[in-house]
Amino acid sequence: CGCCCCCCRCCCYLDFKAKMLSKASLLRHLPKTRRSGGRYPVYYCSCAYLALSVLCYCTAALNVDEEVFALSQLTYTTDSGEVVVPAAGLGTVYSNDSSLQVLWTEAQKVGVVQESLVERRTCLTACPGLADFLPTAAQAVLNTAMQQVDRCFAMMEYNTAAICSLAEAQEEACPTLYAKMKEFDDACDAIGVDITSTVSEVQPLFQKIFALGDMTYQTSEGSGTTSVAVGTEGRILSRTTSLTILWDEPAGLAGKATTSQVDNVTCLDLCDGIWEYIYAMAEADADTSLNDGTRCLALEGYVDASACALKADYSKVCPGVHELVSERATTCAVVGVDLTGDDDDDTGVVVKDFTFKSCTYCSSEKGALDLSGTSYATLLYQNVDVCKEWCSGNSTCRATDYDTSRKGCRLWSHCPTSAQRTSSSCAWALYYLPTTTTTETTSTLTTTSSEAAHVSVLSDSRRICGGNLWIFAWITVLPALVAALWAP
16 A cells, blocks of 8 residues: 555655645646647546555554554663663654654654564453564564574463464554564474464474473494483474484484483473373383282372373374373283273272282182182283272182283182292282181160060970970879879
8 A cells, every 4th residue: 555655656756744635635736738639637646645645544554642552672771871672661652754753652762663574452362372472473583592493482372372463354454563463483494393383283393392201312432322211301302103312412413312211391280290200100110019909009199190191182283291101001901000080980899908919829729719619720811900800799708810821810719828939030919808807795784674674584484394294294194104103
């Protein structure tokens, strides 16, 4: 629009001082050119300029006293020193004739500024978070020690403001703001960072990542090794079949890694306690004296973090952490340690409170008996949770031992301490129910007076009935005996 207006000015040889002129004013300034028939000129040029001037004035120009804000940090040099207007700083249009002058509210300074560096205040309030995005972006751009990828990640913290400002409707409503945000977006997109995303794409170029476990590299001289500890951060330099990582520690070390060995640093903020869980896992794995059972028991305090990382949504943005946690949850389920946080019981069987003993099994040679009472139990190829449910649902089952190498278990009705043996390869895990001790108690019968009287009557009646029977016996039996003795 401005270009068209300038062209019209040149064509008409006019230097207009105001935005709008009346038709009469235009006629007075136009040179007269005589045509055939002696008519005066047709005012095509002046009419076109008038229409474009009205359009420019109504849609593009900033009016005096209109409120605006700065799109970048502005610095003015005065006699008393530099005056800084921060990005998103507010001001009022002071003049807009030959140049745009703004009275900045905070600095109380009138300064000349390019129209491409300011926008109407209504655009600032139209996008939530824009007042925070612009100062962050300005400080990032001015920080020469900051890498471009870090600048983009800083802007990505206010992705909602970027999304709003880059909407198609804003291109017309807030053109200078849209142009500035497009400039930021294009610069970040060129290095693989999307400032409109809540979590950038999984491991783009220059993305900041961290090691999921301890890693060892051969030195360039080939005379030794260099270690990268779990949790060490770095940046992706290139992507082929593997990743080339520039590690923060040791400084300057660049080495290869697979996508399963690293993940985005943003993943550490998505699940509470996930960093502590990963560190505890690495620490347990580094201790060669521990077996799977004790390693898993060391992670029982991080069930919430594990359950969070196992969710499907988390796996989409943090595949490395999800894979690591999923594999450990599967391993621990084999030895009876649940790291999924899932308390659902589909079978309806209440699993009893078993005592866990790692590297231990029941020995039939030492007196262990299966559910049928024989000395040899059958290996059942089921996971440990099913085995515990089966034992819980059988009243005679007292223990189950699980063979981690063959992925099966045995059920026992009798497996005392004397029948428990240690597995040299630590392939077995034992789950047994503690022996319950039965004590006999003597109860005292307490009776009321009426009950005592009733008992007394019964006792007396029995005693009376017993005496009558003896009398009847003597009366009937004794004469019969006498008669038998005296009979001829």
